[in-house]
Structure formats: structure tokens, C-alpha cells
Amino acid sequence: MSRMPARPAYRNPQAVLQQVFGYEQFRGEQAAVIEAVTQGHSALVIMPTGGGKSLCYQVPALLLPGVTVVVSPLIALMQDQVSALRANGVSAACLNSSLSREEQQDIEQAVMQGDIDLLYCAPERLLQERTLNLLQSAKPALFAIDEAHCVSQWGHDFRPEYRDLARLTELFPSVPRLALTATADEPTREEICERLGLGDSPRFIGGFDRPNLRYRIAEKRSGREQILRFIREGHEGQAGIVYCLSRQGVDTLAAWLNTQGVRALPYHAGLSADSRSFNQQRFLKEDGLVMVATVAFGMGIDKPDIRFVAHLDMPSSIEAYYQETGRAGRDGAPADTLMLYGLQDMVRRRQMLEGGDTPAERMMLERRKLDALLGLCEVTTCRRQTLLRYFGEEQSQPCGNCDTCLEPPKTFDATVAAQKALSAVYRTGQRFGVAHLIDVLRGDDNEKVRRFDHHALKTFGCGQEYNKTQWSGLFRQLVAMGLLEVDLSGYGGLRLGGDAKAVLTGQRSLQLREPSAGGRRSRGKASAAQTLVSTEDQDLFERLRLWRKDTAEEQGVPPYVIFHDATLAAIAADRPDSIEALQHVQGIGAKKLDAYGYEILSLIQADVN
Structure with a gap:
């Protein structure tokens, strides 16, 4: 690496913001964070994806003497940020395994000479003796730990290698540490501070609202056709991500979208490293590509012009949903999100949760998180208010930019319908799945119904006022509310749960979404991204x-x-x-x-x- 020219002497953070990055004013807590860091304080920073976390350490790096070391989880993310910084005239580099030995030596020499303002490293590389010796000689000005939730076992993306960053406190006790993440609930925040030795350092908790994102959640009926319609009705030729739960789902959907004229690439851990890298680079460098991916694709993406994120399958928690949808509209321009979900998604998620050897305390936490996500799916009021409330933030007025605000769902007194559904579950022995229960309610006199003598039950044929699609939606809402539970030890049969007895005996009434009879639902307003x-x-x-x-x-x-x-x-x-x-x-x-x-x-x- 050739020696960089001496950087300009900036007077203050505002000068850096305007002259280097081209922005007139700081947003939210950025100015306060930068002031704390430049005064030598460590801090925890929680800001939404696209909220400007990177400026919280990039601006101080141009004001403080010495190199700012940024801990980043993925090589692609480092390379993108270094390219963007260099385009703005900032001296930045990354140390990772993609570099030749000579390139690494050049960067190390530049660090020693004081020619590098920002040095990006993965946690494993940072804690190698060679890198630590380099930094002890170069005297770093600041450690910025990006995606800091990875340090916590309570975080949704725990990475064991992040745990070793606790050594920074011992090796560089006088160097401030800035921990940054987009999503961290209270247990995660506490563990981040404990592991990184932040003690009583200031905490900057920015608002979680992303007003440029339009949230839409819909019942899954014909999943891939719904995704295609979502893309065609407002996102033709735009960059987007579609998340699937399984590798097979990724491959199948990506191939099918291409047959429908949508340029799509697959990304999951089952592909070779070369294939993943090739597809990711295409997605970053070409306009209008759709990446179909598992959650293996995510933190390494710093692409600001993603105009939509869709979920073919329900994610694992509200934190995961927020993090994944947050990859849309990082430039602050309008963007759309869509999540499809159904009863089968709920069953699969619960089976995945119960199937491992997770400790009891963690299992209880994950169940609560899944229940909160189900509540978000079934809410009939403003989704954004529900989402923000989960993170401890109240919004006094409905947002006007989610599906329940733009197309308010109709509700009805569902007490009688719920009593019929719960009765069918009880009278059939609390061991059958939704399909059979609907057959009983609708009076379908088939072989299975006859085999178990369910045609003789009092509830047989009592629910002919709803079709199968409508009953499926009602059962899904009852599961989401905890009135029905899925038996994961067998074949996904339903059993009574929670307050089901109070509903059955008429002590509790229910207001639920009016069940859709099926068919195409109007999209109502134009997509958010069309207003760019x-x-x-x-x-x-x-x-x-x-x-x-x-x-x-x-x-x-x-x-x-x-x-x-x-x-x-x-x-x-x-x-x-x-x-x-x-x-x-x-x-x-x-x-x-x-x-x-x-x-x-x-x-x-x-x-x-």
C-alpha cells in the first residue's frame, strides 16, 4: 500500500460530517455519541439499521490521533465499508484472509506509520498475537465493536468468537470501546456491557422506528405467487431480498422466479464458499437483482438501495424480523416489507425450538419471543406501534404506513366460532391436526372421520358457515392467542391451552380478524418504494x-x-x-x-x- 497523503485537519465533528460525508446535520444521538467518544469514554450504542451507527465511529476516527479499529463479523461487510470510505477520501483498510501476505504486510506498515485512520478486522484476526502486537505499538485511538449483540448468548445472532473480545479491556485498558448494534433487548444489553467491560459507561438508545419502511404481513396461501405479485406490483427492476426457512426453499424459489422473468440468485450455507461469494458480489454490484436466501445472508450486507425485503416463511422472533427487514431502505428512501405466515409456519417454528437441547431458561425466553411475533402477525391495530412497543418504545399515533393502517382489517365477534373450534378439539380427544378438525366442523364425511366415529360427534357439521380457508385462519388466530397449543411430541395435533375454558363456557368473548374467504386480496395503496x-x-x-x-x-x-x-x-x-x-x-x-x-x-x- 502506497503512503497516503496527510489528511486535512478537521476543526470539529460538524466539519467532518459536511466535508467528508456530505451531510448537513447529525441525526438522533449521533452527535452525543461522537462527543462522548472524542472525550475518551466507552459507550453502548443501539440504533436501528440504517440509523447511522457507522458515523458514530467514522467521524471520531478522523478527529482522534491514532488508528480506530473496527471489529466487523464478515469480510464482505469490511470490504464494502472500506470501499465507501475511500470513495470519500478516507484512509481505511481491512485485515482479513482474502489478502495476500504482501498486502497484509503493506497494511501493517501503513498502520505503524500512522497512515490508516480506520482498520477493519474480524474478531479472530484482531485477537491474533501478530495483530495485538501491531496495535500495542501503533496505539489505537478507539475500538468500535459492530454487531455487538453477537457477544451475547441472549442475542439472536450469538457468535462464540465475539466472547474473546473481553480481552481488549485487559490489553488496552485506556482505549475507549464503542459497542454498536441495531437490536438488543434488556438481557442482551446487560451482557454486552458485562462482556466488553463497559461498566457504567453511557448508553445511547436511539429510537427503533424506521418510518421509511412499510410493514405488511399476510396469510400465506400460494406463497411463491404472492412473492411474485409483490415484486411485480411495485418492485420490477429493484434490488430486494426474499428470506426462506430452508435451503431447498431458497433453491426452488430462486429457480422459479427466474422462469417468471425475475432475475434471482440463491444464497445459503449449503452452497460452496465460491458460489456464495460470487452471488453476493453480483447482488452488490448489479442493479435490480433479487437475492433469495436463508438467514445465512444478512450481516455482511451494507447495500443501501435495497427497496424490499420479503419473508416467504415466518422468522424466529421480532428481533430477527426487525433486523432482517431493516436491510431494506438503509438510504432512508421508501422501502417495502412483506411477511407471509400460516399455521404450518407456527408448527415448524415451535418444532425447531423444542427439538434441540436448549437450556430451560433459554427455551422459555425463545417461546416468549415466538409468541410475541405471532401476536404481531395477528394484531388488528397499527403494526408499527406493536413492533415499537416490543422494544420499549411507545408511539402515540398509528403510523399510517403499515397494512393495518392503510387497509384496516375487519373484526367480528368470534366467540361462537371459537367455541365451535375449541369444542371440536376437545371432543376429538385433543390429538388431531387442523385439517381433520375442519373436516369435522364442516361435516365432511370422509374415511378418516368415519374411522374415528367423529361423524357421530355433536360438533360434526356445526361449522358449515365458513369454508376451509376461513376456518384455517380462525384456528391460526386461536393458536397465536394461546387458546390452542400445538402438541409437538406427536404429529402436530391441537390441544386446549391458556384461557380456552373461559371461552368455551362463555365467560370470555373474542374479537378476531374477519376470516377471509380466499382469493386475491387488494393491495390497496401503491408500494412505498414507488414514491422514491x-x-x-x-x-x-x-x-x-x-x-x-x-x-x-x-x-x-x-x-x-x-x-x-x-x-x-x-x-x-x-x-x-x-x-x-x-x-x-x-x-x-x-x-x-x-x-x-x-x-x-x-x-x-x-x-x-
Whole structure:
């Protein structure tokens, strides 16, 4: 690595923000975090994905003497962030196994000479004796531990190697440590602070709301067709992620989407490392690709212009849902999410939970988390309010940007219907699955019903007012409410649970979603992502994207390293006519203004003419 030129002497954090990163003002708790760090304090920072956590250590790195060491879990994430920093004129590098020995030696030499402001390492590499010796000589200014929830056994993405970061407290007692994550409930926060020796260091808990995301949760009926319709009705040619529970589900859906004209790539742990890397790089560098993936694909993605995230299968918890949906719209521009779920998803999730050798305390916690997710799925009020309340944050008014706000579900007095369903469960011996129970309720006189003499029951045929789809929805809601439990020791039969007796005896009434009879449900409002640019600005926006694509290919970097979609949309809307006007567009710092300013002005002028 050649010696970097001396960096400018920035006066204060605001100067760094404007001159390097091209933003006019800090958001939320960013300024307070940066002030604490530059004064030598350790801290815990919890901000939503896309909320600007990285600036909390990138800005101090340009103000403090010495190298800032960033602990990052995945090589792809390090490489993306280093590319973006260099595009802004920041001296950054990463040490990882993808580098040759000579490249690693060059970076180590640059660190020793004080030429590197930010050094990215995985926890395993950081704690190697060679790296520790390097840092003890180079005297780091700050340790920033990204994805800090990985240190906690209570976190949703626990990684044992993160535990060893506790050594930093002993080896570098005077160097502040900044732990950052997007999702951490109270037990996770406490363990992060304990493991990383943060003690009574300040905690900055930013708001969890992502107002640019539109939340939509729907009953799964024809899963892959629903995903295709979601993409076609607002996301044609846009980047997105579709999460599936199984590797087979990923492969099947990705292949099918391609036959339907949607460019899709698979990603899961069963693919070779080369295949995963190749697909990930394509997704990062090409516009309009859809990545179909298991949760193996996630933390390494820093792509800001993902316009949608969909779940074909229900995730494991609200934390996982929040983290995964948070990969959409990291640039702050509108983005959409969709989660499909059904009774079978609930059964599979509970079976996965009960099937391991999880300690009893952890098992109880995971059950509560799954129950909370089921509650989010079945809520009839604002989903965002429910989601934020889970993280201890109250929002006084409905958001107006989720499906239950945009298309309020109809509810009805479901007491009688619930009594019929619960009675069918009880009278058949609390051991049969939903399909058989629906046959009994609807009076389907088939072989299985005859074999168990269920045609003779009082409940046989008492539920003909609802079709099978409607009864399935009612059973799902009863399971979500805990009035029915799934017997995981057998074949997924249902048994009475919770307050079922009070419902059966009429001591408790129920208001549930009105069961849908099936068929296609109206999507109502246009997708959130369709509002990124107006109709009159669309042509210029697309020309700017094409220019960005060509420029990125010439430089061998992802397009968003050049500019985010949100920056291009602002240019298309404002149509600045001078360098002075262009420098006020968010996301255009001094280095990028110098590199691309006149090319952008030429594109704008051509559009005007």
C-alpha cells in the first residue's frame, strides 16, 4: 500500500460530517455519541439499521490521533465499508484472509506509520498475537465493536468468537470501546456491557422506528405467487431480498422466479464458499437483482438501495424480523416489507425450538419471543406501534404506513366460532391436526372421520358457515392467542391451552380478524418504494443510475459506493445548476463533488435541453 497523503485537519465533528460525508446535520444521538467518544469514554450504542451507527465511529476516527479499529463479523461487510470510505477520501483498510501476505504486510506498515485512520478486522484476526502486537505499538485511538449483540448468548445472532473480545479491556485498558448494534433487548444489553467491560459507561438508545419502511404481513396461501405479485406490483427492476426457512426453499424459489422473468440468485450455507461469494458480489454490484436466501445472508450486507425485503416463511422472533427487514431502505428512501405466515409456519417454528437441547431458561425466553411475533402477525391495530412497543418504545399515533393502517382489517365477534373450534378439539380427544378438525366442523364425511366415529360427534357439521380457508385462519388466530397449543411430541395435533375454558363456557368473548374467504386480496395503496421519485423526475433518475452503473464498473466497486439512490433521487428532483448548488445535496462530500460534479451537471443540462 502506497503512503497516503496527510489528511486535512478537521476543526470539529460538524466539519467532518459536511466535508467528508456530505451531510448537513447529525441525526438522533449521533452527535452525543461522537462527543462522548472524542472525550475518551466507552459507550453502548443501539440504533436501528440504517440509523447511522457507522458515523458514530467514522467521524471520531478522523478527529482522534491514532488508528480506530473496527471489529466487523464478515469480510464482505469490511470490504464494502472500506470501499465507501475511500470513495470519500478516507484512509481505511481491512485485515482479513482474502489478502495476500504482501498486502497484509503493506497494511501493517501503513498502520505503524500512522497512515490508516480506520482498520477493519474480524474478531479472530484482531485477537491474533501478530495483530495485538501491531496495535500495542501503533496505539489505537478507539475500538468500535459492530454487531455487538453477537457477544451475547441472549442475542439472536450469538457468535462464540465475539466472547474473546473481553480481552481488549485487559490489553488496552485506556482505549475507549464503542459497542454498536441495531437490536438488543434488556438481557442482551446487560451482557454486552458485562462482556466488553463497559461498566457504567453511557448508553445511547436511539429510537427503533424506521418510518421509511412499510410493514405488511399476510396469510400465506400460494406463497411463491404472492412473492411474485409483490415484486411485480411495485418492485420490477429493484434490488430486494426474499428470506426462506430452508435451503431447498431458497433453491426452488430462486429457480422459479427466474422462469417468471425475475432475475434471482440463491444464497445459503449449503452452497460452496465460491458460489456464495460470487452471488453476493453480483447482488452488490448489479442493479435490480433479487437475492433469495436463508438467514445465512444478512450481516455482511451494507447495500443501501435495497427497496424490499420479503419473508416467504415466518422468522424466529421480532428481533430477527426487525433486523432482517431493516436491510431494506438503509438510504432512508421508501422501502417495502412483506411477511407471509400460516399455521404450518407456527408448527415448524415451535418444532425447531423444542427439538434441540436448549437450556430451560433459554427455551422459555425463545417461546416468549415466538409468541410475541405471532401476536404481531395477528394484531388488528397499527403494526408499527406493536413492533415499537416490543422494544420499549411507545408511539402515540398509528403510523399510517403499515397494512393495518392503510387497509384496516375487519373484526367480528368470534366467540361462537371459537367455541365451535375449541369444542371440536376437545371432543376429538385433543390429538388431531387442523385439517381433520375442519373436516369435522364442516361435516365432511370422509374415511378418516368415519374411522374415528367423529361423524357421530355433536360438533360434526356445526361449522358449515365458513369454508376451509376461513376456518384455517380462525384456528391460526386461536393458536397465536394461546387458546390452542400445538402438541409437538406427536404429529402436530391441537390441544386446549391458556384461557380456552373461559371461552368455551362463555365467560370470555373474542374479537378476531374477519376470516377471509380466499382469493386475491387488494393491495390497496401503491408500494412505498414507488414514491422514491416522481413521474416527471423518473427519466433523469434512470439516466443518473445508468451513469452510476458505468462509473462503478470502471472502478470495480458497487454502484452505491458512487452515490446512494436517495442522493440520485434528490439530484433528479432539485436539478442543481451549479457546483455550489450541487454541494448542498445530501451525500455529496468534497471528494465526490470534485470527482463527479461536472459529469452530473452535464447529465442535468442534457435533460433540460
